[in-house]
Amino acid sequence: MNVFAIATNWLGNAPDFAVPYALAALGLILTERAGVLSLGAEGLMLVGALVGIGAQLAFGEPAIALVLAMGAASLVSVLFAVMTILLRVNQVIAGLALVFFCQGLTSLMGTLFGWTNRAVESFAAVPLGPLATLPLVGRLFEQNIVVYLTLPIFLAVVWYLTRTSAGLRMRAVGENPQAADAAGINVTAWRFAAVLAGAALVGLAGAYISVVSTKLWIAGMTGGRGWIAVGLVIFARWSPWKALAGAVLFGCIEALIPQLAAAGVQLPQYFVLMTPYVVTLAVMVWVAVGGRGSDGEPAALGEPYLREERR
Numbered sequence: 001m002n003v004f005a006i007a008t009n010w011l012g013n014a015p016d017f018a019v020p021y022a023l024a025a026l027g028l029i030l031t032e033r034a035g036v037l038s039l040g041a042e043g044l045m046l047v048g049a050l051v052g053i054g055a056q057l058a059f060g061e062p063a064i065a066l067v068l069a070m071g072a073a074s075l076v077s078v079l080f081a082v083m084t085i086l087l088r089v090n091q092v093i094a095g096l097a098l099v100f101f102c103q104g105l106t107s108l109m110g111t112l113f114g115w116t117n118r119a120v121e122s123f124a125a126v127p128l129g130p131l132a133t134l135p136l137v138g139r140l141f142e143q144n145i146v147v148y149l150t151l152p153i154f155l156a157v158v159w160y161l162t163r164t165s166a167g168l169r170m171r172a173v174g175e176n177p178q179a180a181d182a183a184g185i186n187v188t189a190w191r192f193a194a195v196l197a198g199a200a201l202v203g204l205a206g207a208y209i210s211v212v213s214t215k216l217w218i219a220g221m222t223g224g225r226g227w228i229a230v231g232l233v234i235f236a237r238w239s240p241w242k243a244l245a246g247a248v249l250f251g252c253i254e255a256l257i258p259q260l261a262a263a264g265v266q267l268p269q270y271f272v273l274m275t276p277y278v279v280t281l282a283v284m285v286w287v288a289v290g291g292r293g294s295d296g297e298p299a300a301l302g303e304p305y306l307r308e309e310r311r
Contacts, residue, residue, distance in 0.1 A: 004136065010252070010259045012139025015147045016213055018251025020045070020205040020222075022150055024229035025236065025243040026157055027201030032238060033161060034194030035174035037302035039095025040080055042226025043102025044073045044199050045206030050106040052207030053217040054113060056120045066146070066207050073203020074196045076102065081195040085188055088304035099226070107219040119216045146212055151244075153201075158240050170194055174298035177305040187305050202226070224277065231280045235287055237296035246283075253279055 024041050031038040052069035056062060080098050083089040110116050123144040131141035161167040170190055172180040177187045209225070210217050228250060236242035254276060 006259050006263055008136055008139055009262075010255055011137055012142065013258075014248070014252045014255040015140065015143050016251075017254040018247045019147055019150050020209050020213070020225050021229055021232060021250050022244050022247035023153070023205035023208065024202050024226060025232045025247060026154060026240055027198040027203075027205070028229060028233045029198075029236075029238055029240055029243060030157060030161075030201065031194050031198030032233065032301055033174045033298055034170050034191045035177060035298050035300040035303060035305070036081075036084060036191050036195055037091040037095065038080075038195070038198060039092060039230060040077070040098035040102070040226075041202050041229050042222060042224065043099035044077060044202040045209070045222040045226045046102050046106040046220070047076050048073045048203030048206030049210035049221055050110055050115070050217060051203075052211040053118070053120060054115055056122070056211050057115060057118060060121070062122045062211050065211050066204060069207030069211070070200040070203045073199045073206070077195050077199030080199075081192050084304070085191050085195070088306070091302050091304075103220065110217055110219055115217050117216055117218060120211065122212050122215050144212055146208055154240055154244055161240075171298070174300055177300050177303075181305075181307055187307070191305075202229075205229075228276055228280050231284055235283045238298065239296055250276060250279065 024045060027044075028038050028041055048069040051072035052065045055065035055068040059065065076098075079101075080094055083094045083097075084091045123146065125142045125144055126148070128141040132138050134141070159167075161171060169180065169185050170193075172183070172185060173187050173190045173194075180190075181187050205225075206222055209222060214221065232243055232246045232250070235246050257275065
């Protein structure tokens with residue numbers, strides 16, 4: 001395989017690898033902008049992946065499968081919302097518990113229902129006219145519909161957070177819940193809504209992996225992408241556009257690995273598996289050393305709130 005073919009395939013496959021990171025990070029940003037620290041992305045992605053493949057096997061329509069996966073992830077996130085918002089359980093512990101719960105639940109259900117390793121059909125690639133015939137970069141313009149919809153989804157969330165009164169209320173709840181409460185904003189309701197909405201996007205990220213990308217389910221198939229999305233949010237300083245750029249970076253790195261293997265470059269298996277995490281650690285170190293970690297962080301992130309408490 002020549003260098004031109006490797007570069008073409010790499011660029012063409014990068015968006016497919018980047019979309020799960022982008023959607024999961026966006027969901028986490030939406031939740032954490034309201035002041036709820038969400039570490040359960042890995043578990044919610046697994047729920048979305050399992051329900052998505054189950055729905056696809058049942059209905060044979062990927063659009064329905066993705067929607068049902070989003071709903072399932074939101075439903076599971078109600079447990080997390082009750083623990084952290086109503087019962088004021090430590091949000092770090094609750095997030096970790098959610099991951100372990102979802103890992104066990106999805107592995108069990110996938111086995112019981114016989115959904116493991118059952119291949120499905122999904123969206124076909126849609127070429128964007130003459131752009132798809134361009135040399136080298138043409139494959140970038142021949143993607144499935146979810147890849148094309150990712151940018152509009154980001155635009156909609158950014159518009160919501162920055163240009164609407166509802167988005168202002170949600171951000172106010174994450175910055176200063178006491179002031180928001182004094183202004184008549186229901187902090188509990190807005191945080192609940194943020195958790196459910198963010199979980200839906202995270203579930204969509206998981207369903208994309210199973211229904212659109214790999215087209216099958218295996219236990220633990222998200223492979224730590226939820227944890228990488230958590231780090232990506234910190235790297236992006238809770239900015240959706242920076243998170244999208246980071247997702248593209250990670251997507252390009254992950255897409256490069258199979259191309260190197262196809263070119264005959266011998267890479268140790270465990271080195272390949274650890275590469276995304278090494279990059280994540282490097283990014284976290286860069287953020288910490290540069291003192292950039294707190295920029296853009298919601299002031300009340302991770303802090304429980306009761307209406308009777310005043311500071």
